Amino acid sequence: MKRVVIAVSMLTTGLARADDPPPPRDEPSAVDVETAPVPGTESGRTDPGDHDSVLRDIGQGALFVPRIAVEVALSPVRASVWALDRFQLVDRFKRVFFDESETYGLYPTLVLDQSYGLTVGARFVHRNLFGEREHLALRGGTGGEYRAQASVGLRSGERFGERTQLELRGELERRPADAFYGIGNTEGSMIAYHREELFRASTRVDIRAISDLHVRAAAALTDIAYADSSDGPPIDMIYTASSLTGWPGTRNLYSELELRWDSRRVSTPFGGHHVLDTGSLLAVYAGPVHALDGGVDYWRYGGEAQQFLNIGAGPRALATRLYAEGVTGDTQSVAFTQLPELGGKTLLRGYPRDRFRDRFAAVGSLEYMWDLGNYPMASLFIDVGRVFPSPRDIEPTNLRVGYGFSLQLHDVRRFIASVSVASSIDGGVFFNLAFDPVFDIEPRVEDR
Numbered sequence: 001m002k003r004v005v006i007a008v009s010m011l012t013t014g015l016a017r018a019d020d021p022p023p024p025r026d027e028p029s030a031v032d033v034e035t036a037p038v039p040g041t042e043s044g045r046t047d048p049g050d051h052d053s054v055l056r057d058i059g060q061g062a063l064f065v066p067r068i069a070v071e072v073a074l075s076p077v078r079a080s081v082w083a084l085d086r087f088q089l090v091d092r093f094k095r096v097f098f099d100e101s102e103t104y105g106l107y108p109t110l111v112l113d114q115s116y117g118l119t120v121g122a123r124f125v126h127r128n129l130f131g132e133r134e135h136l137a138l139r140g141g142t143g144g145e146y147r148a149q150a151s152v153g154l155r156s157g158e159r160f161g162e163r164t165q166l167e168l169r170g171e172l173e174r175r176p177a178d179a180f181y182g183i184g185n186t187e188g189s190m191i192a193y194h195r196e197e198l199f200r201a202s203t204r205v206d207i208r209a210i211s212d213l214h215v216r217a218a219a220a221l222t223d224i225a226y227a228d229s230s231d232g233p234p235i236d237m238i239y240t241a242s243s244l245t246g247w248p249g250t251r252n253l254y255s256e257l258e259l260r261w262d263s264r265r266v267s268t269p270f271g272g273h274h275v276l277d278t279g280s281l282l283a284v285y286a287g288p289v290h291a292l293d294g295g296v297d298y299w300r301y302g303g304e305a306q307q308f309l310n311i312g313a314g315p316r317a318l319a320t321r322l323y324a325e326g327v328t329g330d331t332q333s334v335a336f337t338q339l340p341e342l343g344g345k346t347l348l349r350g351y352p353r354d355r356f357r358d359r360f361a362a363v364g365s366l367e368y369m370w371d372l373g374n375y376p377m378a379s380l381f382i383d384v385g386r387v388f389p390s391p392r393d394i395e396p397t398n399l400r401v402g403y404g405f406s407l408q409l410h411d412v413r414r415f416i417a418s419v420s421v422a423s424s425i426d427g428g429v430f431f432n433l434a435f436d437p438v439f440d441i442e443p444r445v446e447d448r
Helices: 030-035 053-087 089-097
Strands: 104-113 117-126 135-143 146-155 164-180 192-210 213-228 249-262 279-291 298-312 316-327 360-371 376-388 400-410 415-424 429-435
Touching: 089 104, 104 135, 117 146
Parallel strands: none
Antiparallel strands: 104 117, 104 429, 117 135, 135 146, 146 164, 164 192, 192 213, 213 249, 249 279, 279 298, 298 316, 316 360, 360 376, 376 400, 400 415, 415 429
């Protein structure tokens, strides 16, 4: 790039010509020469001031150790970011496992959770099954928290127009060692383990009524069988079977109606990212749970609020979330694994999955997200919440607080993978790695 320098000197006699000699310059005095800084020791100050180099050295020395610690902690992240960009790993992955148009593909999946270990499997997706953007997903896996896992899901795409979405889903889960920590906001409770086999068929209709207002109706038929686990202390060693509602199995039909205002958007896709960073979500829902095995019927209800604020290019966003869920039945009416729960990689991070259970649960989150390159996004988060016997018992005491760091990979269409490290005020460190190019957060009705 050529550098152009323009010098303009306004004199009392007019503009100086280019061939005029420069104005005379005063020669430095002996005092100026004596007090001039030696090259390499300049402070950058334009006034004599007081000499602050000693304080600056002390400050730099005090920050040296924290700076080295941060550099070491982020070195794997920086190395990963460099490898992604340098070797174009995301593009290479898509070329191997997807067709040229990225309409369908078969690829491996992997989830590494500190509490349960490694789960591996495969997933097949087709995003235009019958020509109207119908979405088919088949999934299978084993290991970690699952002895076997399988699911099939079909979404209607634009088959019924742009405003109506129909989804059908079926799933099977066999869990050999689910942890149970008791009921309530307990501390130091004994951990027991049980086996669980779950079959579920569900359907959901989403109608966009006006602008960003959605009306959603869902139903799920669930069949769960429980048994003692051979891993760790079995649940019947610590709890009597009669105290575990639903044991040795439960079957119910859950239906739900939800009103949802969803204005969340991607304000400006940056690089390879396609991440929500503006808008809000407000949702309320309720529905009856009908026992098919002679048990007691009850209602489930809840709500959620999310707000995304774009605070700069890059993208950089601040996300807040409030979530609450409750049941009307008492603990003798609701199967112990179907009580509202907190803990895990979604609600109240920094605690093991399903660490807290009771009749009402509430949690709030604050998360700051920023980009690290074309594909990686980083975030810092803090979650605060707890479970209560009922909404009438809500009080801001004995709250559980989790916090941590996550790194996610996105391209312009989907979530690819994530790794997170979280802890809490109660101690412990939890690590989670998920590698799944079209990972979807499970719809709420599927968590029943």
